[in-house]
Amino acid sequence: MASPAPKSPEQSEKSRKYDRQLRLWNDHGQALLESAHICLINANALGTEIMKSLVLPGIGAFTIIDGHKVKDEDIGSNFFLDSDSLGKSRAQVTTQLLLEMNSDVRGDFIDEGPEQILNNSPDFFNNFSLVIACAMPEKSLVVLSRKLWELDIPLIACRTIGFVGHIRVQVKEHTVVETHPDNEKSDLRLDKPFEALKKHFDAIDLESMDLKDHSHTPYVIILYKYLEKWRSTYGGDMPKTYAEKEEFRQMLRAGIRKDEENVPLSEENFEEAIKAVNTCLSPTIVPSGVKEILNDNNCVNLNSKSTSFWIIAKAIRDFVENEGDGLLPQKGSLPDMVADTEKFVSLQQVYHKQAGLDVEAVWRRTLQLLRQLGKPSDSIPEKDVKLYCRHASELCVQRGTCIADEYDPKLLNVNEIVESLENPESFMVHYVMLRGVDKFIDEYNTYPGEFDDHVEPDIVKLKACISKLLGEWGCGPVVKDDYVHEFCRYGGAELHSVSATVGGLAAQEAVKFITHQYKPVNNTFIFDAVSCTGNTFFL
Amino acid sequence: MDEENLHRKLSSLRKILERSGPFCRPDFEPSPESLKFLMQNCKILVVGAGGLGCECLKNLALMGFRQMEVIDMDVIDLSNLNRQFLFRHKDIGKSKAVTAAKFINDRIPGCNVTPHFCRIQDKEPEFYKQFHIILCGLDSIIARRWINSMLTSLLVYNDDQLDVSSVIPLIDGGTEGFKGNLRVILPGLTPCIECSLDLYPPQITYPLCTIANTPRLPEHCIEYVKVVQWPRENPFDCCIDGDDPQHITWIYEKSNDRALHFGIRGLTYRLVQGVIKNIIPAVASTNAIIASMCCTEVFKVATSCSASLNNYMVFSNTDGIYTFSYEAEKNENCLSCSHSIKEVPLKSLDVKLKEFIDILKYDNAFQLKNPSITAKISGKNKTLYVENIASLEEQTRQNLSKSLFELGISNQTDLIVADSTAPSTFTFKVKVSD
Numbered sequence: 001m002a003s004p005a006p007k008s009p010e011q012s013e014k015s016r017k018y019d020r021q022l023r024l025w026n027d028h029g030q031a032l033l034e035s036a037h038i039c040l041i042n043a044n045a046l047g048t049e050i051m052k053s054l055v056l057p058g059i060g061a062f063t064i065i066d067g068h069k070v071k072d073e074d075i076g077s078n079f080f081l082d083s084d085s086l087g088k089s090r091a092q093v094t095t096q097l098l099l100e101m102n103s104d105v106r107g108d109f110i111d112e113g114p115e116q117i118l119n120n121s122p123d124f125f126n127n128f129s130l131v132i133a134c135a136m137p138e139k140s141l142v143v144l145s146r147k148l149w150e151l152d153i154p155l156i157a158c159r160t161i162g163f164v165g166h167i168r169v170q171v172k173e174h175t176v177v178e179t180h181p182d183n184e185k186s187d188l189r190l191d192k193p194f195e196a197l198k199k200h201f202d203a204i205d206l207e208s209m210d211l212k213d214h215s216h217t218p219y220v221i222i223l224y225k226y227l228e229k230w231r232s233t234y235g236g237d238m239p240k241t242y243a244e245k246e247e248f249r250q251m252l253r254a255g256i257r258k259d260e261e262n263v264p265l266s267e268e269n270f271e272e273a274i275k276a277v278n279t280c281l282s283p284t285i286v287p288s289g290v291k292e293i294l295n296d297n298n299c300v301n302l303n304s305k306s307t308s309f310w311i312i313a314k315a316i317r318d319f320v321e322n323e324g325d326g327l328l329p330q331k332g333s334l335p336d337m338v339a340d341t342e343k344f345v346s347l348q349q350v351y352h353k354q355a356g357l358d359v360e361a362v363w364r365r366t367l368q369l370l371r372q373l374g375k376p377s378d379s380i381p382e383k384d385v386k387l388y389c390r391h392a393s394e395l396c397v398q399r400g401t402c403i404a405d406e407y408d409p410k411l412l413n414v415n416e417i418v419e420s421l422e423n424p425e426s427f428m429v430h431y432v433m434l435r436g437v438d439k440f441i442d443e444y445n446t447y448p449g450e451f452d453d454h455v456e457p458d459i460v461k462l463k464a465c466i467s468k469l470l471g472e473w474g475c476g477p478v479v480k481d482d483y484v485h486e487f488c489r490y491g492g493a494e495l496h497s498v499s500a501t502v503g504g505l506a507a508q509e510a511v512k513f514i515t516h517q518y519k520p521v522n523n524t525f526i527f528d529a530v531s532c533t534g535n536t537f538f539l
Numbered sequence: 540m541d542e543e544n545l546h547r548k549l550s551s552l553r554k555i556l557e558r559s560g561p562f563c564r565p566d567f568e569p570s571p572e573s574l575k576f577l578m579q580n581c582k583i584l585v586v587g588a589g590g591l592g593c594e595c596l597k598n599l600a601l602m603g604f605r606q607m608e609v610i611d612m613d614v615i616d617l618s619n620l621n622r623q624f625l626f627r628h629k630d631i632g633k634s635k636a637v638t639a640a641k642f643i644n645d646r647i648p649g650c651n652v653t654p655h656f657c658r659i660q661d662k663e664p665e666f667y668k669q670f671h672i673i674l675c676g677l678d679s680i681i682a683r684r685w686i687n688s689m690l691t692s693l694l695v696y697n698d699d700q701l702d703v704s705s706v707i708p709l710i711d712g713g714t715e716g717f718k719g720n721l722r723v724i725l726p727g728l729t730p731c732i733e734c735s736l737d738l739y740p741p742q743i744t745y746p747l748c749t750i751a752n753t754p755r756l757p758e759h760c761i762e763y764v765k766v767v768q769w770p771r772e773n774p775f776d777c778c779i780d781g782d783d784p785q786h787i788t789w790i791y792e793k794s795n796d797r798a799l800h801f802g803i804r805g806l807t808y809r810l811v812q813g814v815i816k817n818i819i820p821a822v823a824s825t826n827a828i829i830a831s832m833c834c835t836e837v838f839k840v841a842t843s844c845s846a847s848l849n850n851y852m853v854f855s856n857t858d859g860i861y862t863f864s865y866e867a868e869k870n871e872n873c874l875s876c877s878h879s880i881k882e883v884p885l886k887s888l889d890v891k892l893k894e895f896i897d898i899l900k901y902d903n904a905f906q907l908k909n910p911s912i913t914a915k916i917s918g919k920n921k922t923l924y925v926e927n928i929a930s931l932e933e934q935t936r937q938n939l940s941k942s943l944f945e946l947g948i949s950n951q952t953d954l955i956v957a958d959s960t961a962p963s964t965f966t967f968k969v970k971v972s973d
Contacts (some may be wrong), residue, residue, distance in 0.1 A: 011808065019618045023813065045601075049827065056621055056823040076548030079597050084649050086544075101624055162555065163835075165847065169859075180857055184761065191940045306903050336756050344755040440934070455558065473587070482561035489560040493551035496601035497834040500594070504827030508717070508856050511824065518717065521859040529835050530562060530843040532721065532848040533862040 012478070013061055023059050028387075029515035030058070034104075036129040036514045037061045038233040041114045041144075043094035045494050046160055047134040049078040049503025051098050054510060061106040062098075063128070066091035067113035077496045115140045118147065128153055130510055135159045135494075138407060138438040145170055145403035154513045157403060158506045161437065161447070163492030164430045165502035165527035168539075169509055169520060170403045173298075175309040176396040177388050178517040185279075185393065187331035187351075190224050191238055192284050194330065200350045201225070204462075211257055211265070216340040219273035223280055226251055226273075238281050245281070248272050285318060286328055286393075293397050294320065300437045304373060308380050311373070312388045313395070315365035319358070329358035329389035359389045398522045406539055409472045420537060423476050427535045429527040430478055433487050447492025450530035459488045498529045546851045549574060552603050555844055567843040573934055578649075581841050584670040585609040586659060586686055588635040590821055591712050593625045594830030594926055597673075600647045600767065602838045607643075608670075610662070611636040616782070622823040629802025635661040659685060660962065666859040667707070668693055672837050674709040676830060678819060681908060681960050683711060684875075687724070687732035688961035692878045694727045699878065702729045708840050710841050712833040717856040719829035722867070723836050724849045730850065733875035736906050738867075757806035760794040761814045768793055781816035790815060825856065860897040874905060874965060882970040883954075888944035892923060895943060899956065899967075907958040914946065915953040921946075927959070 015022060024028055040047050043066045051062060068074075070085040070093060080097040081090070091109035099107045110117065114133070117124050117138065125131060131148055133141060134156065141157060148155045154171040175497050190195060201224045206214060227238060230248060239248040252274050256264045286294070293299060294317040305315075320326060333356025335347045363385045367377050405411035420428035424473045440448045440462050449457040463484050470478065505525065512520040527534040546553075556573040563569075571627040583604055585595050588611035593754035599607055613635050615626045628636070642653045655662070659682060667673070667689050677683050687709065695705035708884060709724040711732065720738075725733050749755075750763040769779055774789050783786065791811045798806040812818060832852070839845045852864040871877055882904075883898065892912075899907045911925040923938050925931035938946060948954075950971045957964045 013617070016617050018621050018811070019809070020818065021621055021823075023809070023818065024822055052624060053824040053827050058621070058625055072547035073550050077551055079601060079646065084647055101627075102620075103628075107619050149867055182855075182857065310891060312697055339755060340753045341755060341801045341803075344753075348804075349802070392681050413892040448552070450559075484561055486560050489554065489555045489558045491558075493554040495551060495555065495835070495838075497598045497831045497838060500598055500831030501828055501835070504824045504831065505856070505860055507827070508822075508824040509860075511822075518856070519858045525860050529832075530845050531864060532832055532836070532852050 018058060025511070029517050032515050033511065034058055034060050037063070037127065037293045039063050039065065039125065039128040039131045041065045041133040041156070042130065043078075043090050043137055044134055044499075044504075045079070045496055046499040046503050047132070047159060048078055048094050050097060050132055050134070050158075050507045050510070052080070052101070053504055053507030055098050055105050055107075057511070058102060058104045058339050059514070061108075062095075063107070064091045064095050064109040065112065065114055065117060066094070066109070067111060067116070071440065077494050078494075078498070098407075102337070107163055113140075114144060118143055122147070124149060124348050125153065130154045130156070130513055132506065132510065132523070133157045134508075138442055142404045149402040149404070153355070155403065156493070156506050156509055157512075158502055159434070160494055160499045160502050160527075161434065161487065163498060163529040163530070164434070164487075164490075164492050165498055165505075165525075165534075166434050167502060167506050167509065167521065167527075168403055168406075169400065169523050170465065171400045173514065174398045174400070174513065174516075174520060175307070176398075176512075176516055177391050177394075177517060179391070179394045179396050179519050180517060181394055186333065186335050187328075187393070188220055188280055188334075189286070189327075189330070190220070190227060190280060191328065192325075193224070194354050196350050196354060196397075200347065202355075213343075213371075214257055215265070215267040215269055216338070216343060217269055218334075218337050218339040218344055219269050219276055221282075221343075221346065222252070222269060222273040222274040222333070223256070223276060226255065227281075238283065239277070245277050248281075248495060249277055252277070265393050272337055275531075278451045279438060284327055286326070290328070290393060290395050293395050296397065302369065304375075307372065308384060311369050311380060312362070312366055312385055314369055314491055315362045315385070316388070316392055318365045319362050319524070323361045324358070328392040329362055330354040331390055331393070338482075354501050355389065359386045375417055388406040396519055398520065400523045401539065409474075412473065414473050414475065414538055416539060417473065421475070421536075426538065427481055427528050429530060430526050431524070431537065431539075432466065432469070433483050435469055436462055436484075437487060437492075439465040447490075449488035449491030451491075455491070459484055459513050462488060478497055495529075500528055501529065545700070548601065549598055553866055556842055559971070562845060564843045567845075573842045573844070574603055576607045577841060580606070582606045582608070582670045583600075583837065584673045585676065586673060586682075587611055587621065587676040587678075588623075588639040588654075589613065589676065589678070590714065590823075590826035591830045591833070591925055592620045592630050592635070593623045593639055594826055595674055595676055595834055596625070596643045596652060598831050598834035599837065600643055600650045600652075600963075602834055604837075604841075605650055607651070608655060609636045609640055610657065610659060611639075612658045613657065622821055624823070658810050659689075661729050664689065664693060664962070669708060672708045672710065672840055674837055675709060675834055676713075676833070678713070683713075683732055684736075684960040686698070687711075687726070687963060688875045689727040689965070690724075690731075691731060692961075692963050694876075697877060703728075710833045710836050710840070712829040714821065714825045719825050719854045721779070721829055721832050721836070721848065721854070722851045724850070727878075730869045731873060732869035732874040734873045735867050737903055754797070754801055754803060757794070757798055757803055757810055759798040760801070760803060760806060761790065761811050763797060764793045765815060771829040779815065781812070787812055787815060800860060811817075825854075828854065828856075869900070875961070880967050880968055881965060884970050884972060887971060888948060888969075889942045891940060891942055892946060893939040896924065896939070899958075906959060907956070909959055911957045913955045913957075914948055915955065916947045920955070923954075 038059055039052055043064050070081055070088050070090050075081045080094045085093040090112045091111050095107050095109040108143045156169050176412045180277055196411040204221055206225050239245045256267050256270045258264050299313040302314055332352045334351055363382050366380055366385055370377050448462040449455045466479055509520050512518045521536055522536040524539045525534055552574055557569050559569045587594050588609050614632055615630045615635055625639045630638050634656040636656050640652035640654035644650050674884045675686055690707050690709055695702040706725055706727055712721045745759055745762045750759045754760055779786055786821045791808050793807055836848055839847050849866050855861045860930055899910045909926040912923040914921045914923055924935045952969050954967045955964045956967055
C-alpha cells in the first residue's frame with residue numbers, strides 16, 4: 001500500500017484538552033478561534049456568560065469595555081463577580097475572573113463606556129474579529145452598528161429582560177464552506193457516471209457471479225445495473241413517479257437470487273438497494289442554492305478585494321462550465337454499505353480518484369484566477385480548494401442588514417413585523433415590547449417597572465411608548481395589554497438562568513462567525529423562557 | 540447593612556417572585572415567602588457534576604437556591620476543561636462533585652452545596668426522598684433510567700390513588716455536540732423516561748462477521764483490534780483503558796496496519812480514541828444552553844411563578860437556532876411509571892429462556908440491559924438466570940437452552956426481574972396467547 005504506517009502521533013496537551021470540540025470544528029476551526037480577538041461591551045451577567053462559552057473553548061483574546069462600577073445587583077446575578085467586587089470596575093473584575101478559567105486566552109479591559117470610546121477614539125474597533133454588545137441603549141447601539149457595518153466587522157447585540165431574550169446579528173456578508181448538514185447527500189452519479197465510473201460498472205456482470213459475490217456487491221452497482229435494464233425498456237429517464245419507483249423496486253426484488261425451491265435468499269445488499277431507490281435516483285444537478293452563489297455578482301466579477309471564498313467559487317464556476325460538464329466537482333466519498341472489502345474499496349477508490357482529478361482542475365483554475373488578480377499564488381493553499389470541492393454542494397452565503405436601519409421606520413422591515421404579529425403564537429410581540437422598552441428608557445432613563453412603587457404608572461407610560469412606536473411604523477394597536485403588564489413586572493430584571501441561555505446561544509453564533517462553519521442565525525432570534533422555545537425573524 | 544446588600548443583590552429575583560403578572564400560574568402567590576423558601580428550605584439534587592452539572596450548580600445558586608447536593612462518581616480529566624468551568628488544571632484527578640461544590644460555595648456566600656463522590660446506585664431511597672426537585676445532567680441512558688425508576692418507586696398510592704405529595708419532579712437535560720434536549724417529568728403524572736425509550740437512538744454496533752471478514756470503514760478495523768486482537772495478544776496484561784495513551788497507541792498502530800492491508804482510508808488517532816472511548820462531542824455553549832433551560836424550569840416548578848415546559852424540548856444549533864417543544868405522551872403500559880401489571884406476551888411456553896431474555900433486552904417495550912430472572916413457582920422463588928455475578932452465571936447458564944415450560948413456568952407465572960436500569964426489581968407476568 002501507499003505510505004508506511006505513521007508512528008502514533010503524540011497528542012499535544014492542547015489537542016487533548018480541546019478534544020471534545022475539535023470533533024465538531026476540527027483543527028482548522030480551532031486555529032481560527034485561537035487567532036480571534038473579540039470585544040465585549042458591557043460585562044453584565046449576559047455578557048460574562050457569552051464570554052465564558054468563548055474563553056473555555058480557547059479564543060485568542062478578548063477586550064471588555066465597561067464603564068460601570070460593580071453594584072449589589074450585579075453580584076447577585078453575575079458569576080464572574082464576587083463579594084469583594086462591590087464598587088470596583090466591572091470591566092476589571094470580570095476580565096480577571098474570566099481569564100482565570102483558561103490560561104490559553106489573553107484578555108484586557110477598558111474602564112469606559114462605549115459612548116466615550118466611539119466619541120474619542122473612532123479607530124478603536126478596527127482590529128476586532130467580532131464585537132458583542134449587551135444591553136446597549138438604543139442611541140449608542142445605532143452609532144456602533146453603523147460604525148461596524150462600515151468596517152465590515154460582525155456585531156452581535158443581545159439582551160434579556162425577565163423571561164425574554166433577544167439576539168440580533170449584524171454582518172454584511174457571511175460565507176460558509178462547511179455547513180455540516182444533518183443529512184449529507186452522497187454524490188453517486190448513477191445518472192451521469194464519469195468515464196472511470198462507467199468503466200468500473202461495465203466491467204461487472206451480476207448475472208455470472210456466484211452467490212457469495214452477488215450478495216456482496218455494493219448496492220450502488222446494483223442500482224446502476226438495474227437502471228440500465230430500466231432504460232433499455234423505458235428509454236433514457238430514471239424512474240421518477242411513485243409508481244415508476246415502485247416498479248423499479250419490483251425489478252430489484254425479482255433480482256434477488258432464489259434457492260432450489262424458488263424461495264428468495266436473504267441478500268442484504270439488494271434490501272439496501274431497494275431502500276436507496278428514494279434517495280439515490282434523483283438526477284445529479286448543481287443545487288439551486290449553489291447555483292445562486294455561482295451566479296452571484298461577487299463570484300462572476302472578481303476584483304482585488306475578493307475573498308478566497310469567492311475566488312474558489314469562480315474557479316468552481318469555471319470548472320462546472322468546462323471540465324465538470326455542468327456538474328460540481330466529485331465529492332469522493334461513499335457511504336458504508338453491505339459489500340466485501342475488495343468490492344467496496346475498489347468502488348470507493350474510483351470516486352476518490354475522480355475527486356482528486358477534479359480538485360486538481362479547480363486548483364489550476366484557482367491559480368489562474370490569482371494570477372489574473374495579481375495575487376501571490378500561495379494566497380490560497382491547495383488544501384482549502386480540496387475542502388471547498390468536498391463541500392461544494394453545501395455552500396452557504398448569508399447577507400444581513402444593519403441594526404441602525406431597524407430604528408429608521410423607512411428602512412425597517414415592517415412587513416415581517418406585521419405578518420408575524422398576525423400569528424398569535426409568534427414571539428414577535430416580545431420584539432415589539434423590547435422596542436417599546438428602548439423608547440421608555442430613552443425617555444425616562446429607567447426600565448419600566450424598575451422601582452416597586454412605580455409599576456402601575458409605568459404600565460400607562462410603556463403603553464404610550466408602544467402606541468407611538470406602532471404609529472411610527474404605520475401599524476394598528478395590535479399588542480395585548482397583558483404583555484405590557486408582564487414587561488413592567490420584569491422591571492428590567494436580569495434572571496441569571498435566562499441570561500445563561502441567551503449567552504450560550506450568542507456565544508455559539510460567535511463561534512460560527514469566527515470558524516466559518518455551521519450556519520448562523522439570520523438575523524434576529526427571540527427567546528421565550530416561559531415556553532422554552534424561540535423564533536427567528538429577518539429584520 | 541449586610542441585609543440591605545442582600546436585598547439589593549436579589550432585586551431581580553424579587554421582582555419576578557413578589558409581583559403578580561398576567562402569565563403566572565393560577566396557584567402563584569406573589570410574596571417574599573417564595574424567595575425565602577428557595578433560600579432556606581428547597582432542597583435540590585443535581586445528578587452529575589460534568590458539563591451540565593457544573594452549569595446547573597452555578598445557575599441554581601444565582602437563581603436563589605442555597606440547599607443543593609451533587610452526586611458524581613467521576614474524577615476530573617484534562618478533556619473536561621473545555622467546558623466544565625468549575626475545574627482547573629490543578630484539579631485533574633480529583634472528584635468532580637467535591638471540586639464543583641467547593642468552587643460554588645467559595646464564590647457565592649451562603650451557598651451550601653454538599654458533594655457525594657459515589658455512584659447513584661450507592662444511595663438508598665431515603666437519600667433521594669429528601670429532595671424537592673431532582674435535576675439530571677447525565678450522559679448515560681442507563682443512569683437516567685435508574686434515577687427515573689428510583690423516583691417512580693418512591694410514589695405512594697392509596698387505593699390506586701396517587702398521593703401527590705410523593706411526587707418528586709425530575710428535570711432531565713442531555714447534549715451531544717450542537718444538539719440537546721430537555722424534559723420536565725412529574726413521575727406518575729406526566730410521561731417518564733421509560734414511557735418513550737424509543738427517543739434514544741440505538742447504539743451503533745458492528746456485526747462480528749463484518750469486522751472480521753469484510754471490513755470497509757476505519758471503525759471496522761478499530762473494532763476488530765478491540766474485540767479480537769487485544770484479547771488474543773493481551774499486550775499489557777489487562778483490559779483496555781481508554782485513558783492510557785499506551786493502550787490507544789497500540790490499538791492505533793494495529794488498526795492502522797489492518798486498514799492499510801485492506802486499502803481502507805480515513806483512520807486517525809482521534810478516530811481510534813473516539814471509537815474506543817465512545818466519545819460524544821461536547822462544547823461549552825450547548826451545555827450552557829441546555830443546563831440553563833433546565834434551571835429555569837427548576838425555578839418555575841419550585842415557585843409556580845410561570846407555566847412549565849410541556850413537556851419535551853429538542854434543540855439544535857447547526858443551522859441557525861432551532862427549538863421545538865411538544866407534549867410527549869404517557870405510556871399506559873410503561874415499565875416504570877404505570878401502576879399496572881406488566882405482561883410479556885408469548886406465543887407459547889416452548890420459548891427458550893435465552894429467547895425470552897432477548898425479548899426483554901431487545902424489544903422496544905423493555906430494552907433491559909442485563910436482566911436476571913427469578914420465577915415464583917408454587918410459592919417458592921426459583922432463580923433461572925443471573926448475568927452479572929460470574930459464579931451464579933455459571934450455575935444458571937444451562938437454563939438458557941431450556942424452554943420456559945421445562946423450567947416449570949406456566950401462563951400467568953410471576954417473574955421477578957432485576958436489571959441495571961432500575962434500583963428495584965420488576966414483576967412480569969408471562970402471557971401466552973392462544
